[in-house]
Structures are given as C-alpha cells and as structure tokens.
Amino acid sequence: MIRFDDVTKVYRTDGHRRTILERVSFTLKPGVSYGILGINGAGKSTTMRLIGGVEAPTKGEIHRGLRVSWPLGFAGGFHPQMTGRDNVIFVARIYGEDPRRVLDFVEDFAELGSYLDVPIRTYSSGMGARLAFGMSMAIPFDCYLIDEVTSVGDARFQKRCNEVFSSRRKHADVIMVSHSMEVIREWCQQGIVLLNGRAIVYEDVNDAIELYRRLNA
Structure with a gap:
C-alpha cells in the first residue's frame, strides 16, 4: 500500500511559487497497477518522484507499506x-x-x-x-515506477530489458507515466488524473483515459 496523507508539493524559483499538489490524499492498493495521467505540467513526473522517495513533499506524509523502486x-x-x-x-x-x-x-x-x-x-x-x-x-521490488522509460540502449539490449522486466512484472505492481494511452491501458487497471493540484483516482483506467482525452481536446 502507498498512501498520500494531505500532501502538498510546491516549487519556489526566482520568487515564483508553483503548486504541483495541494493537500492531496489517496491510497494505492497492492495488487493493482496504476497509470498517472495529466496534461503537460500537471506534475506527473513530480508525483512519480514523490512516490519513489526521490523528492520529499513540502507538507504532508507519504506512507509506503511495500518496497518501491526508483x-x-x-x-x-x-x-x-x-x-x-x-x-x-x-x-x-x-x-x-x-x-x-x-x-x-x-x-x-x-x-x-x-x-x-x-x-x-x-x-x-x-x-x-x-x-x-x-x-x-x-x-526485487514490490512496485516498479516507470516514467516514459521502458527500455534503453540498442535493440538487442532493449530485448533483454523487456524479457527481464516481463519476468519481474509477474510478481510486482507497476505505476507508470506514459503519453501512450494504449500502453497505459495494456499495463494498468486503474488511473490517477492530476488536475489543478488535485489527484483523482479512477478504479477503471478507461474512465481516467476518457477524462485525460477531454482535458487535451
């Protein structure tokens, strides 16, 4: 389980204040893979780094009851x-x-x-x-984070990456960011849409994709 409790994330640069998440609370359940969706600048990569512990929230707490990859x-x-x-x-x-x-x-x-x-x-x-x-x-991780990176290197190395990762996925969840809705639908059961500092969790990933497409229309 991964739980966001009243999480706020703010960046301050050159006197400007940019709020990415504002008092966000949600729970990601084990055994479920999630896609994180949102328009450009909504905070998808920031949210991913918060989940992985690469960055800390400005306020609030993030609880991880499982082993999460970077x-x-x-x-x-x-x-x-x-x-x-x-x-x-x-x-x-x-x-x-x-x-x-x-x-x-x-x-x-x-x-x-x-x-x-x-x-x-x-x-x-x-x-x-x-x-x-x-x-x-x-x-070995219980949950792997993917931010638009599913393979690196040449075709032969990419094949090795895909083979090993496919083996890991049999026993682990995935939280991913991707601009490809086909990939999101293939890998994820549920979705999180970031919108104006909020995080809306959908139990059906197709509902999250539908909202994302309306936001980009």
Missing part, C-alpha cells in the same frame, strides 16, 4: 564522484541485498565493461540509464 532508468540517485561499481555496492547495502550478488547481476546485465570502474560523472546519459535499469532489475 523510476526505471533514473540515474539521478547515483553519486557522480563514485565509480559505477561503488554506487552499485552502496545501493545494494542500503536495500539490505547481498552486494556481490547485485554486482554480478549488474555487471553482466548493464554491459558497461571497464566503465564500471570509472566515476559516474564520466558516463553518458545512456550509460547511466543502463546502470540504473540494471540496478532496478537486480533488486
């Missing part, structure tokens, strides 16, 4: 001065996983070769995404 392909949580190898070991220990097992998996999956032993700051965005995706697959 957004797939998101490399922003790595320490740029540390090597890929040291980052993998560090993250594995945070999650209480065997560092050797996780490192072996990531080393084989990400196919970074000697780059695993150089600082993350030298990585291209694609290399960082490969490392982050490999880490996400190496650690």
